[in-house]
Amino acid sequence: MAIEKIKLPAIKKHNSLTDGYIPKSSKQVLPDKLLNALYYKYEREGNKFVMSLSELKQLLGLRSDGNVERIYEAIGILRHPVAVKDFTYKGKKAKWASVSFLKEAVRWVEKENFIEFEISDMMIEVLKQKVGYTELDLDICSKFKTKYGLKIYEMYKRYHRIKNDDKNLAIIKKDLDELNKKFGSEYKTPSGLLRGIRRGLKEIKKITGEDISCFYDKKKKFFVFFWKIPTRYPKLRIPYKRIDELIEWYLEHQKEAIDIKNIQKYRESLKKSILEDEFDGLDILYRGMMMYKYNILNIEKYYDEITGKYKDFNNYQPKTSLFD
DNA sequence: GCCAACAATCTCCTACGCGG
């Protein structure tokens, strides 16, 4: 069936946990990936939820069997307490607190293939206040094998379009202490840390294709990360009257959408991201709709390469033979 | 000091067989 050729973009997930506000994850990426996966569930289902082992493995990007011990270990790390200062919780101001991200995780005998999680609301609040939101794509995050790659990628997503003097270049500066904290390392010299950074940048390039560079400024004593800011397209690139139709088309072909509890709210968030041109894979989706719903083959006729905008099409010719 | 090369250890992933 032709329709299977359309590759739909993954739903975006928020992640506010990118700045090392978790216990030192030593040499592993897994606790970081687990954090992303749990936050993803938290956003959808609140602070208590059950998750099957297979779903968890999928979210962590583990394809093989027999990783249970490693998962237990990662869960253990997220239960370590962290000291946090100066935040507001439920209208009250706190000076200091000792909090752990995960309150408890249980695997009951009677429900063997599931793990029951309870996440700390307070910790989520702290993280939101301290570091804000970063949109991450779990499908991409789960592919990382090195903590350097994942951490730098999270930073990259967070400061993706950061403003600088040079409008075409995003620049982030961090000193040795900040990065040691971020990576959970204890390097005493910049050169040691640079090795890991280079490996991470190489991995990011391999996984996402994004080109990020980094060097150490010896005089000012900080690391400089920089990348080209992609050219901005006009905000709305498809005809306005096609937006709702495109969302319906997306939902029809999006298996994950079945799990969404508040479908109307989800529709609104999709619309907003299309209006702001923040919807990953808009082109593929829109072209897919033109091609498979309307049987339009000369798509380029409606697309302006320079502005990235699509002209509307009027020739309504529904394809009737699609499912024959 | 920094860096490259070497080396020891660790992590991640897969394949396979076993048992429910």
Place this chain on the structure above:
DNA sequence: CCGCGTAGGAGATTGTTGGC
């Protein structure tokens, strides 16, 4: 079907050493 344990390999991580 699912999960568990194990073995083994690729590659990641980190410490060390010698040269500049």
